[in-house]
Amino acid sequence: MADTTASAAHDGAQPVCRIVVMASGNGSNFQALIDGVVDQRIPNAAIVRLFYNKAKAYARERAEKAVPTIPTEYFNLVSRGFLPKGETDPQRTRDARAAYDAALAQEVLKHNPDLVVLAGWMHVFSAPFLRPLDAAGVKIINLHPALPGRYDGAHAIERAFNDFKAGKLQNNTTGVMIHYVIEEVDRGQAIMTQEVQCREGETLEQLEGRIHGVEHKLIVEATAKVAAEAVERKSRR
Ligand SMILES: Nc1nc2c(c(=O)[nH]1)N[C@@H](CN(C=O)c1ccc(C(=O)N[C@@H](CCC(=O)O)C(=O)O)cc1)CN2
Numbered sequence: 001m002a003d004t005t006a007s008a009a010h011d012g013a014q015p016v017c018r019i020v021v022m023a024s025g026n027g028s029n030f031q032a033l034i035d036g037v038v039d040q041r042i043p044n045a046a047i048v049r050l051f052y053n054k055a056k057a058y059a060r061e062r063a064e065k066a067v068p069t070i071p072t073e074y075f076n077l078v079s080r081g082f083l084p085k086g087e088t089d090p091q092r093t094r095d096a097r098a099a100y101d102a103a104l105a106q107e108v109l110k111h112n113p114d115l116v117v118l119a120g121w122m123h124v125f126s127a128p129f130l131r132p133l134d135a136a137g138v139k140i141i142n143l144h145p146a147l148p149g150r151y152d153g154a155h156a157i158e159r160a161f162n163d164f165k166a167g168k169l170q171n172n173t174t175g176v177m178i179h180y181v182i183e184e185v186d187r188g189q190a191i192m193t194q195e196v197q198c199r200e201g202e203t204l205e206q207l208e209g210r211i212h213g214v215e216h217k218l219i220v221e222a223t224a225k226v227a228a229e230a231v232e233r234k235s236r237r
């Protein structure tokens with residue numbers, strides 16, 4: 001079947017950066033990537049697949065509404081049979097996650113990606129996912145709504161907001177970063193960062209709105225940078 005992917009009109013002479021996107025929720029950053037490919041702010045690129053791990057992720061609808069549509073794959077830890085529903089044993093859970101990560105790596109690699117972008121992907125990867133992609137030369141980048149070394153993990157915006165309200169936020173400033181993904185969560189080398197100044201009297205929702213706006217800009221710029229480097233490497237082959 002023809003590889004129907006969201007890709008900009010590219011000049012044909014240049015190789016195309018094949019991008020796999022992974023998301024768990026609303027997908028507004030995924031939408032920014034779709035739009036960035038179509039309007040060529042991310043040139044010579046194609047989003048070849050979306051993987052999502054939550055059944056209600058609106059990101060799936062965004063893929064189906066894209067022109068051309070973007071193929072999707074639902075890959076959930078429980079529904080795919082890796083972790084029995086309600087399992088709480090720590091070792092069994094670790095083993096299940098490792099098996100899930102290994103299987104997901106093979107699924108992703110089937111699509112010959114040059115780049116994987118985590119756009120609100122809320123699952124921490126272990127080595128069984130990271131090593132096969134590294135061995136295949138596939139870069140993985142992640143969007144995180146905090147500055148390097150600050151607020152690693154989930155709920156970063158809310159934690160920074162609460163520290164600001166308590167007068168404990170460094171320079172009253174948080175931000176957004178796009179970074180390479182390594183096993184240590186949110187500690188990979190930063191590719192791009194942008195600071196966001198917190199404002200007195202602002203609600204969490206208002207801060208989240210401003211941060212999402214920065215995310216949508218930064219994820220396109222960082223993906224364009226890393227995709228161009230991938231195209232350059234392919235051109236030299
Ligand atoms: N090995 C890595 N995996 C991931 C990274 C990373 O840098 N290294 N980045 C994350 C994205 N992320 C923050 O940017 C992040 C996402 C989710 C969590 C988390 O605690 N997840 C829980 C489940 C939460 C849920 O299902 O709602 C978990 O995985 O058990 C922390 C950080 C993507 N992966």
Ligand SMILES: NCC(=O)N[C@@H]1O[C@H](COP(=O)([O-])[O-])[C@@H](O)[C@H]1O
Pocket residue numbers: 023024025026027028029030119120121143144145153154155156212215
């Ligand atoms: N640690 C990762 C993390 O917190 N990611 C955050 O998930 C949201 C996804 O929104 P979206 O689904 O609308 O793109 C974004 O705010 C992103 O920074």
